Amino acid sequence: MGTPISIDDAAAALQVSPQYTRRLCRQKTLKADRIGNTWAVDAESVAHYKTRAGHAVAEDHPAYFDxxxxxxxxxxxxxxxxxxxxxxxxxxxxxxxxxxxxxxxxxxxxxxxxxxxxxxxxxxxxxxxxxxxxxxxxxxxxxxxxxxxxxxxxxxxxxxxxxxxxxxxxxxxxxxxxxxxxxxxxxxxxxxxxxxxxxxxxxxxxxxxxxxxxxxxxxxxxxxxxxxxxxxxxxxxxxxxxxxxxxxxxxxxxxxxxxxxxxxxxxxxxxxxxxxxxxxxxxxxxxKTFREAVAGLKTHTHLHFPEKRLKYYRHLQAGQNWRALPTAMQQEALGKSFFSGGGKTGFLRRLSWDKPAPTLVTHPAMPATDLAHPEENRPLSIEEYKRLQEFPDSWQLAGPLVQQYKQVGNAVPxxxxxxxxxxxxxxxxxxxxxxxxxxxxxxxxxxxxxxxxxxxxxxxxxxxxxxxxx
Incomplete structure:
Protein backbone atom coordinates (compact mmCIF):
# COMPACT_ATOMS: atom_id res chain seq x y z
CA MET A 1 0.00 0.00 0.00
CA GLY A 2 1.15 3.52 -0.73
CA THR A 3 0.81 6.51 1.57
CA PRO A 4 -1.81 5.74 4.26
CA ILE A 5 -4.34 8.35 5.37
CA SER A 6 -7.06 8.33 8.01
CA ILE A 7 -10.74 7.66 7.44
CA ASP A 8 -11.52 11.31 8.21
CA ASP A 9 -8.96 12.55 5.68
CA ALA A 10 -10.24 10.11 3.04
CA ALA A 11 -13.83 11.19 3.71
CA ALA A 12 -12.87 14.86 3.38
CA ALA A 13 -11.09 14.18 0.08
CA LEU A 14 -14.10 12.29 -1.27
CA GLN A 15 -16.60 14.76 0.23
CA VAL A 16 -18.60 11.95 1.78
CA SER A 17 -19.23 10.87 5.37
CA PRO A 18 -16.71 8.80 7.36
CA GLN A 19 -19.38 6.07 7.65
CA TYR A 20 -19.68 5.86 3.87
CA THR A 21 -15.87 5.81 3.54
CA ARG A 22 -15.67 2.84 5.94
CA ARG A 23 -18.25 1.05 3.81
CA LEU A 24 -16.05 1.59 0.73
CA CYS A 25 -13.16 0.09 2.68
CA ARG A 26 -15.17 -2.96 3.77
CA GLN A 27 -16.33 -3.51 0.21
CA LYS A 28 -12.70 -3.22 -0.94
CA THR A 29 -13.69 -0.43 -3.29
CA LEU A 30 -10.94 1.54 -1.58
CA LYS A 31 -7.60 -0.08 -0.82
CA ALA A 32 -7.28 -0.05 2.97
CA ASP A 33 -5.93 -2.01 5.94
CA ARG A 34 -7.93 -2.58 9.12
CA ILE A 35 -5.95 -1.53 12.20
CA GLY A 36 -7.85 -2.20 15.40
CA ASN A 37 -11.07 -0.20 15.29
CA THR A 38 -10.01 2.04 12.42
CA TRP A 39 -8.68 1.94 8.87
CA ALA A 40 -5.54 3.09 7.11
CA VAL A 41 -6.65 4.10 3.62
CA ASP A 42 -4.39 4.20 0.60
CA ALA A 43 -4.23 7.84 -0.60
CA GLU A 44 -3.69 6.80 -4.22
CA SER A 45 -6.79 4.59 -4.07
CA VAL A 46 -8.81 7.56 -2.82
CA ALA A 47 -7.53 9.76 -5.63
CA HIS A 48 -8.34 7.09 -8.23
CA TYR A 49 -11.86 6.57 -6.87
CA LYS A 50 -12.52 10.30 -6.83
CA THR A 51 -11.37 10.97 -10.37
CA ARG A 52 -11.98 7.74 -12.28
CA ALA A 53 -15.00 9.34 -13.99
CA GLY A 54 -13.84 12.92 -13.54
CA HIS A 55 -16.08 13.34 -10.49
CA ALA A 56 -17.15 11.70 -7.26
CA VAL A 57 -18.89 8.39 -7.84
CA ALA A 58 -22.36 8.31 -6.29
CA GLU A 59 -23.24 4.73 -5.44
CA ASP A 60 -26.35 3.48 -3.65
CA HIS A 61 -25.91 3.53 0.11
CA PRO A 62 -28.03 3.48 3.27
CA ALA A 63 -28.64 6.43 5.56
CA TYR A 64 -26.01 7.45 8.07
CA PHE A 65 -27.51 9.60 10.76
CA ASP A 66 -27.11 10.75 14.33
CA LYS A 288 -39.46 39.42 -4.90
CA THR A 289 -37.52 40.73 -7.89
CA PHE A 290 -34.54 39.64 -9.95
CA ARG A 291 -32.57 42.57 -8.55
CA GLU A 292 -33.17 41.41 -4.98
CA ALA A 293 -32.28 37.83 -5.82
CA VAL A 294 -28.87 38.48 -7.38
CA ALA A 295 -27.73 41.32 -5.09
CA GLY A 296 -24.10 40.91 -4.05
CA LEU A 297 -23.16 38.27 -6.63
CA LYS A 298 -19.66 38.90 -7.92
CA THR A 299 -18.70 35.64 -9.63
CA HIS A 300 -20.51 34.50 -12.78
CA THR A 301 -19.96 31.25 -14.63
CA HIS A 302 -22.07 31.14 -17.77
CA LEU A 303 -22.59 29.94 -21.30
CA HIS A 304 -22.30 32.31 -24.25
CA PHE A 305 -24.65 33.55 -26.95
CA PRO A 306 -23.44 33.22 -30.55
CA GLU A 307 -22.51 36.46 -32.26
CA LYS A 308 -25.54 36.22 -34.58
CA ARG A 309 -27.78 36.66 -31.52
CA LEU A 310 -25.57 39.15 -29.71
CA LYS A 311 -26.02 41.63 -32.56
CA TYR A 312 -29.71 41.83 -31.64
CA TYR A 313 -29.20 41.85 -27.87
CA ARG A 314 -27.14 45.00 -28.21
CA HIS A 315 -30.36 46.76 -29.27
CA LEU A 316 -32.44 45.52 -26.31
CA GLN A 317 -32.84 46.93 -22.82
CA ALA A 318 -33.93 45.29 -19.55
CA GLY A 319 -37.36 43.65 -19.79
CA GLN A 320 -37.47 43.71 -23.61
CA ASN A 321 -37.55 40.92 -26.17
CA TRP A 322 -37.51 40.66 -29.96
CA ARG A 323 -40.66 42.78 -30.31
CA ALA A 324 -38.67 45.86 -29.26
CA LEU A 325 -36.42 45.54 -32.35
CA PRO A 326 -37.12 47.51 -35.55
CA THR A 327 -39.63 45.63 -37.71
CA ALA A 328 -37.12 44.68 -40.40
CA MET A 329 -34.72 43.37 -37.77
CA GLN A 330 -37.47 41.32 -36.10
CA GLN A 331 -37.95 39.15 -39.18
CA GLU A 332 -34.21 38.86 -39.70
CA ALA A 333 -33.72 37.78 -36.10
CA LEU A 334 -36.50 35.16 -35.96
CA GLY A 335 -36.33 33.83 -39.51
CA LYS A 336 -39.15 31.36 -40.26
CA SER A 337 -40.33 31.53 -36.65
CA PHE A 338 -41.44 35.12 -37.30
CA PHE A 339 -44.40 33.77 -39.29
CA SER A 340 -45.42 31.06 -36.79
CA GLY A 341 -48.21 31.45 -34.28
CA GLY A 342 -47.92 32.00 -30.54
CA GLY A 343 -46.48 34.83 -28.52
CA LYS A 344 -42.84 33.81 -29.04
CA THR A 345 -41.99 35.66 -25.81
CA GLY A 346 -38.92 33.51 -25.20
CA PHE A 347 -37.02 34.76 -28.24
CA LEU A 348 -34.26 37.28 -27.48
CA ARG A 349 -35.54 37.85 -23.95
CA ARG A 350 -33.83 40.13 -21.47
CA LEU A 351 -35.00 39.84 -17.87
CA SER A 352 -36.41 42.80 -15.97
CA TRP A 353 -34.55 44.08 -12.93
CA ASP A 354 -37.66 44.85 -10.93
CA LYS A 355 -39.86 41.82 -11.60
CA PRO A 356 -39.44 38.16 -10.72
CA ALA A 357 -37.62 36.11 -13.34
CA PRO A 358 -39.76 34.04 -15.71
CA THR A 359 -39.72 30.25 -15.28
CA LEU A 360 -36.16 29.03 -15.54
CA VAL A 361 -35.54 26.47 -18.26
CA THR A 362 -32.89 23.76 -18.40
CA HIS A 363 -30.69 25.74 -20.83
CA PRO A 364 -30.65 29.56 -20.78
CA ALA A 365 -29.22 30.02 -24.26
CA MET A 366 -31.58 28.09 -26.53
CA PRO A 367 -32.99 30.29 -29.31
CA ALA A 368 -36.67 30.11 -28.32
CA THR A 369 -36.17 30.21 -24.53
CA ASP A 370 -33.36 32.73 -24.01
CA LEU A 371 -32.81 34.00 -20.49
CA ALA A 372 -30.46 36.95 -20.88
CA HIS A 373 -29.12 39.23 -18.17
CA PRO A 374 -31.00 42.57 -18.00
CA GLU A 375 -27.94 44.54 -19.16
CA GLU A 376 -24.96 42.29 -19.86
CA ASN A 377 -24.76 40.51 -23.20
CA ARG A 378 -24.82 36.98 -21.81
CA PRO A 379 -27.20 34.28 -20.58
CA LEU A 380 -27.93 34.08 -16.87
CA SER A 381 -25.02 32.58 -14.96
CA ILE A 382 -25.28 29.38 -12.96
CA GLU A 383 -24.83 31.51 -9.84
CA GLU A 384 -27.90 33.56 -10.82
CA TYR A 385 -29.80 30.36 -11.58
CA LYS A 386 -29.07 29.11 -8.06
CA ARG A 387 -30.26 32.36 -6.50
CA LEU A 388 -33.50 32.35 -8.53
CA GLN A 389 -34.23 28.76 -7.50
CA GLU A 390 -33.08 29.60 -3.95
CA PHE A 391 -30.18 27.20 -3.68
CA PRO A 392 -27.55 28.35 -1.17
CA ASP A 393 -24.46 29.83 -2.82
CA SER A 394 -22.51 27.06 -1.07
CA TRP A 395 -24.59 24.29 -2.67
CA GLN A 396 -22.27 22.21 -4.86
CA LEU A 397 -23.38 21.09 -8.31
CA ALA A 398 -21.79 18.10 -10.02
CA GLY A 399 -21.11 17.68 -13.71
CA PRO A 400 -20.34 20.00 -16.62
CA LEU A 401 -21.94 23.44 -16.77
CA VAL A 402 -24.81 22.42 -19.07
CA GLN A 403 -25.72 19.66 -16.61
CA GLN A 404 -25.61 22.11 -13.72
CA TYR A 405 -28.07 24.40 -15.52
CA LYS A 406 -30.30 21.39 -16.16
CA GLN A 407 -30.27 20.32 -12.50
CA VAL A 408 -31.16 23.78 -11.21
CA GLY A 409 -33.62 24.50 -14.01
CA ASN A 410 -35.58 21.33 -13.22
CA ALA A 411 -35.72 21.99 -9.49
CA VAL A 412 -38.63 23.13 -7.33
CA PRO A 413 -37.79 26.47 -5.66
Missing part, protein backbone atom coordinates in the same frame (compact mmCIF):
# COMPACT_ATOMS: atom_id res chain seq x y z
CA UNK A 67 -30.00 9.20 16.22
CA UNK A 68 -29.80 11.85 18.92
CA UNK A 69 -30.03 14.64 16.36
CA UNK A 70 -32.89 13.14 14.38
CA UNK A 71 -35.17 11.75 17.06
CA UNK A 72 -37.38 14.83 17.36
CA UNK A 73 -37.79 15.45 13.64
CA UNK A 74 -40.54 13.96 11.48
CA UNK A 75 -39.13 11.67 8.80
CA UNK A 76 -39.47 12.37 5.07
CA UNK A 77 -38.55 10.20 2.08
CA UNK A 78 -37.76 11.97 -1.20
CA UNK A 79 -38.22 10.49 -4.67
CA UNK A 80 -37.18 11.93 -8.05
CA UNK A 81 -35.06 14.18 -5.86
CA UNK A 82 -33.07 15.93 -8.58
CA UNK A 83 -30.69 18.48 -7.09
CA UNK A 84 -32.83 18.61 -3.91
CA UNK A 85 -34.48 22.02 -4.38
CA UNK A 86 -37.83 20.88 -2.97
CA UNK A 87 -36.08 18.87 -0.27
CA UNK A 88 -34.14 21.87 1.00
CA UNK A 89 -37.39 23.71 1.67
CA UNK A 90 -38.87 20.67 3.42
CA UNK A 91 -35.72 20.35 5.53
CA UNK A 92 -36.02 24.00 6.51
CA UNK A 93 -39.58 23.31 7.70
CA UNK A 94 -38.18 20.80 10.20
CA UNK A 95 -38.10 17.42 8.46
CA UNK A 96 -35.35 14.83 8.42
CA UNK A 97 -34.88 13.86 4.75
CA UNK A 98 -33.79 10.32 5.44
CA UNK A 99 -33.67 9.04 1.85
CA UNK A 100 -33.26 10.41 -1.68
CA UNK A 101 -34.15 8.34 -4.74
CA UNK A 102 -32.74 9.66 -8.01
CA UNK A 103 -31.65 8.01 -11.27
CA UNK A 104 -29.72 10.83 -13.04
CA UNK A 105 -26.02 10.38 -12.38
CA UNK A 106 -25.18 14.08 -12.10
CA UNK A 107 -28.03 14.71 -9.67
CA UNK A 108 -26.87 11.70 -7.64
CA UNK A 109 -23.40 13.19 -7.45
CA UNK A 110 -24.87 16.51 -6.35
CA UNK A 111 -26.84 14.75 -3.60
CA UNK A 112 -23.70 12.93 -2.45
CA UNK A 113 -21.68 16.16 -2.38
CA UNK A 114 -24.21 18.00 -0.24
CA UNK A 115 -26.04 15.33 1.76
CA UNK A 116 -23.60 12.39 2.07
CA UNK A 117 -25.43 10.92 5.08
CA UNK A 118 -28.81 10.73 3.33
CA UNK A 119 -29.60 7.29 1.92
CA UNK A 120 -29.23 7.28 -1.86
CA UNK A 121 -31.11 4.95 -4.20
CA UNK A 122 -31.46 4.90 -8.00
CA UNK A 123 -34.19 3.67 -10.35
CA UNK A 124 -37.49 3.64 -8.43
CA UNK A 125 -38.56 0.45 -10.23
CA UNK A 126 -35.66 -1.48 -8.66
CA UNK A 127 -36.68 -1.29 -4.98
CA UNK A 128 -39.36 -2.85 -2.83
CA UNK A 129 -40.98 -1.01 0.05
CA UNK A 130 -39.00 -3.15 2.52
CA UNK A 131 -35.71 -2.25 0.81
CA UNK A 132 -36.59 1.44 1.06
CA UNK A 133 -37.39 1.08 4.76
CA UNK A 134 -34.07 -0.68 5.29
CA UNK A 135 -32.05 1.89 3.32
CA UNK A 136 -33.65 4.76 5.25
CA UNK A 137 -32.79 3.01 8.55
CA UNK A 138 -36.40 3.49 9.69
CA UNK A 139 -36.64 0.48 11.99
CA UNK A 140 -40.16 0.60 13.44
CA UNK A 141 -40.57 4.33 12.80
CA UNK A 142 -43.41 5.42 10.52
CA UNK A 143 -42.97 7.59 7.45
CA UNK A 144 -44.41 11.03 8.16
CA UNK A 145 -43.99 12.39 4.65
CA UNK A 146 -43.27 10.91 1.24
CA UNK A 147 -42.63 13.50 -1.45
CA UNK A 148 -41.75 13.41 -5.12
CA UNK A 149 -42.02 15.08 -8.48
CA UNK A 150 -42.33 12.20 -10.97
CA UNK A 151 -40.96 12.92 -14.47
CA UNK A 152 -43.20 15.55 -16.02
CA UNK A 153 -42.50 15.08 -19.74
CA UNK A 154 -45.24 12.45 -20.08
CA UNK A 155 -47.79 15.08 -18.98
CA UNK A 156 -46.30 18.30 -20.37
CA UNK A 157 -48.33 20.20 -22.95
CA UNK A 158 -45.06 20.59 -24.88
CA UNK A 159 -44.70 16.82 -25.26
CA UNK A 160 -46.75 14.04 -26.84
CA UNK A 161 -49.01 13.64 -23.79
CA UNK A 162 -48.49 9.88 -23.54
CA UNK A 163 -49.29 9.83 -19.81
CA UNK A 164 -48.94 6.31 -18.39
CA UNK A 165 -48.12 4.80 -21.79
CA UNK A 166 -44.69 6.42 -21.41
CA UNK A 167 -41.82 4.96 -19.33
CA UNK A 168 -41.73 8.22 -17.36
CA UNK A 169 -45.46 7.91 -16.73
CA UNK A 170 -44.88 4.39 -15.47
CA UNK A 171 -42.40 5.85 -12.98
CA UNK A 172 -45.28 8.00 -11.70
CA UNK A 173 -47.38 4.87 -11.10
CA UNK A 174 -44.42 3.11 -9.44
CA UNK A 175 -44.24 6.07 -7.05
CA UNK A 176 -47.97 5.86 -6.27
CA UNK A 177 -47.82 2.10 -5.72
CA UNK A 178 -44.86 2.47 -3.34
CA UNK A 179 -46.73 5.15 -1.40
CA UNK A 180 -49.76 2.91 -1.05
CA UNK A 181 -47.51 0.15 0.33
CA UNK A 182 -45.41 2.41 2.59
CA UNK A 183 -48.49 4.25 3.91
CA UNK A 184 -46.89 7.60 4.82
CA UNK A 185 -49.04 9.90 6.95
CA UNK A 186 -48.82 12.47 4.15
CA UNK A 187 -47.95 12.10 0.49
CA UNK A 188 -46.99 15.11 -1.62
CA UNK A 189 -46.90 14.96 -5.43
CA UNK A 190 -45.42 17.83 -7.45
CA UNK A 191 -45.91 18.15 -11.19
CA UNK A 192 -46.47 20.46 -14.15
CA UNK A 193 -49.76 22.11 -15.06
CA UNK A 194 -50.18 19.62 -17.93
CA UNK A 195 -51.08 16.93 -15.41
CA UNK A 196 -54.44 18.66 -14.88
CA UNK A 197 -55.49 18.14 -18.49
CA UNK A 198 -53.58 15.09 -19.69
CA UNK A 199 -55.74 12.08 -20.67
CA UNK A 200 -54.77 8.62 -19.57
CA UNK A 201 -55.20 7.33 -23.12
CA UNK A 202 -54.72 9.82 -25.94
CA UNK A 203 -57.02 9.54 -28.96
CA UNK A 204 -55.73 11.31 -32.10
CA UNK A 205 -57.73 14.41 -33.00
CA UNK A 206 -58.56 13.03 -36.43
CA UNK A 207 -60.46 10.20 -34.70
CA UNK A 208 -62.82 12.43 -32.72
CA UNK A 209 -66.13 14.07 -33.45
CA UNK A 210 -69.02 13.02 -35.70
CA UNK A 211 -68.77 9.41 -36.82
CA UNK A 212 -66.53 8.37 -33.91
CA UNK A 213 -67.45 7.03 -30.47
CA UNK A 214 -67.65 9.43 -27.55
CA UNK A 215 -64.47 9.81 -25.53
CA UNK A 216 -64.16 7.35 -22.67
CA UNK A 217 -63.34 8.59 -19.19
CA UNK A 218 -59.71 7.54 -19.75
CA UNK A 219 -59.55 9.63 -22.94
CA UNK A 220 -60.96 12.80 -21.43
CA UNK A 221 -58.91 15.78 -20.29
CA UNK A 222 -57.61 14.98 -16.83
CA UNK A 223 -58.06 11.23 -17.18
CA UNK A 224 -54.52 10.47 -15.96
CA UNK A 225 -54.97 12.53 -12.81
CA UNK A 226 -58.39 10.99 -12.18
CA UNK A 227 -56.81 7.52 -12.37
CA UNK A 228 -54.17 8.47 -9.76
CA UNK A 229 -56.76 10.04 -7.46
CA UNK A 230 -58.95 6.92 -7.70
CA UNK A 231 -56.02 4.73 -6.64
CA UNK A 232 -55.26 6.97 -3.68
CA UNK A 233 -58.89 7.27 -2.60
CA UNK A 234 -59.20 3.48 -2.65
CA UNK A 235 -56.13 3.34 -0.36
CA UNK A 236 -57.84 5.71 2.09
CA UNK A 237 -56.14 8.99 1.20
CA UNK A 238 -57.95 12.33 0.86
CA UNK A 239 -56.33 14.50 -1.81
CA UNK A 240 -56.40 18.25 -2.34
CA UNK A 241 -54.45 20.17 -4.96
CA UNK A 242 -53.93 23.49 -6.65
CA UNK A 243 -51.66 25.15 -9.19
CA UNK A 244 -49.29 27.38 -7.25
CA UNK A 245 -47.11 30.23 -8.48
CA UNK A 246 -43.87 30.05 -6.51
CA UNK A 247 -43.65 33.86 -6.51
CA UNK A 248 -46.53 33.87 -4.00
CA UNK A 249 -44.28 32.06 -1.53
CA UNK A 250 -41.21 34.28 -1.78
CA UNK A 251 -39.46 32.87 -4.84
CA UNK A 252 -38.02 35.56 -7.16
CA UNK A 253 -39.46 33.66 -10.15
CA UNK A 254 -42.92 33.12 -11.65
CA UNK A 255 -42.89 29.34 -11.73
CA UNK A 256 -46.16 27.39 -11.54
CA UNK A 257 -46.44 23.84 -10.30
CA UNK A 258 -49.28 21.52 -9.29
CA UNK A 259 -48.95 20.39 -5.66
CA UNK A 260 -51.15 17.47 -4.56
CA UNK A 261 -51.36 16.84 -0.80
CA UNK A 262 -52.70 13.46 0.25
CA UNK A 263 -53.72 12.72 3.86
CA UNK A 264 -53.80 9.19 5.21
CA UNK A 265 -56.33 10.19 7.91
CA UNK A 266 -58.90 11.03 5.23
CA UNK A 267 -59.12 14.72 6.18
CA UNK A 268 -58.58 17.07 3.21
CA UNK A 269 -55.61 19.39 3.70
CA UNK A 270 -56.03 23.17 3.23
CA UNK A 271 -54.20 25.03 0.48
CA UNK A 272 -50.69 26.34 1.05
CA UNK A 273 -50.31 29.59 2.97
CA UNK A 274 -48.94 32.40 0.72
CA UNK A 275 -46.29 34.78 2.02
CA UNK A 276 -46.23 37.26 -0.91
CA UNK A 277 -48.72 38.73 -3.39
CA UNK A 278 -48.16 40.31 -6.81
CA UNK A 279 -49.72 43.64 -5.84
CA UNK A 280 -49.12 43.41 -2.10
CA UNK A 281 -52.73 42.44 -1.31
CA UNK A 282 -53.92 40.64 1.85
CA UNK A 283 -51.32 42.53 3.86
CA UNK A 284 -48.48 40.59 2.20
CA UNK A 285 -45.26 41.97 0.70
CA UNK A 286 -44.97 42.19 -3.08
CA UNK A 287 -43.25 39.54 -5.16
CA UNK A 414 -36.92 26.14 -1.99
CA UNK A 415 -39.59 28.63 -0.84
CA UNK A 416 -42.33 26.54 -2.43
CA UNK A 417 -40.80 23.48 -0.79
CA UNK A 418 -40.82 25.27 2.55
CA UNK A 419 -44.50 26.18 2.14
CA UNK A 420 -45.26 22.51 1.51
CA UNK A 421 -43.14 21.34 4.43
CA UNK A 422 -44.61 23.93 6.80
CA UNK A 423 -48.17 22.92 5.95
CA UNK A 424 -47.41 19.23 6.52
CA UNK A 425 -45.57 20.02 9.77
CA UNK A 426 -48.55 22.11 10.92
CA UNK A 427 -50.92 19.27 10.02
CA UNK A 428 -48.82 16.85 12.05
CA UNK A 429 -48.99 19.29 14.98
CA UNK A 430 -52.73 20.01 14.48
CA UNK A 431 -51.94 23.69 13.85
CA UNK A 432 -52.72 24.06 10.14
CA UNK A 433 -54.71 27.09 8.97
CA UNK A 434 -56.33 27.88 5.63
CA UNK A 435 -55.23 30.81 3.41
CA UNK A 436 -57.65 33.63 2.48
CA UNK A 437 -60.57 32.30 0.40
CA UNK A 438 -60.11 34.94 -2.31
CA UNK A 439 -56.34 34.55 -2.78
CA UNK A 440 -55.46 34.02 -6.45
CA UNK A 441 -52.82 31.30 -6.57
CA UNK A 442 -52.31 31.25 -10.34
CA UNK A 443 -53.41 32.97 -13.55
CA UNK A 444 -55.34 29.93 -14.81
CA UNK A 445 -58.88 28.74 -14.15
CA UNK A 446 -60.09 25.35 -12.88
CA UNK A 447 -56.77 24.51 -11.25
CA UNK A 448 -57.91 23.68 -7.70
CA UNK A 449 -59.34 20.26 -6.95
CA UNK A 450 -62.81 21.79 -6.35
CA UNK A 451 -62.98 23.45 -9.78
CA UNK A 452 -61.15 20.62 -11.52
CA UNK A 453 -63.62 18.03 -10.21
CA UNK A 454 -66.60 20.08 -11.41
CA UNK A 455 -65.06 20.42 -14.88
CA UNK A 456 -64.27 16.72 -15.02
CA UNK A 457 -67.82 15.79 -14.02
CA UNK A 458 -69.20 17.99 -16.78
CA UNK A 459 -67.16 15.97 -19.26
CA UNK A 460 -68.42 12.72 -17.76
CA UNK A 461 -71.96 13.50 -18.82
CA UNK A 462 -70.99 12.85 -22.44
CA UNK A 463 -68.44 10.05 -21.82
CA UNK A 464 -68.64 6.29 -21.59
CA UNK A 465 -67.28 5.74 -18.05
CA UNK A 466 -64.48 3.26 -17.60
CA UNK A 467 -63.26 4.53 -14.23
CA UNK A 468 -65.13 5.85 -11.23
CA UNK A 469 -64.62 9.46 -10.21
CA UNK A 470 -62.64 10.03 -7.07
Missing amino acids: TAGSVDKPVALSFFSGAMGLDQGIEKAGFDIRLACEFDKYCRETILLNRPNTALLGDIHAYSASQIVEAAQLGTASVDLMVGGPPCQAFSTAGKRKAFNDDRGNAFLAFINLAIELQPRYLVIENVRGLLSCPMDHRPHNQRGPGFPDLSLDEMKGGALNFVLCLLKKAGYACTFNLYNAANFGTPQTRERVIIICSRDGNPAPFLQPTHAQEGTHGLPRW ASLGYAVGKLIKDLLDNQATAPPDDFKFSRYRETSHYEWRQAFERQQKVAQPTLSLF
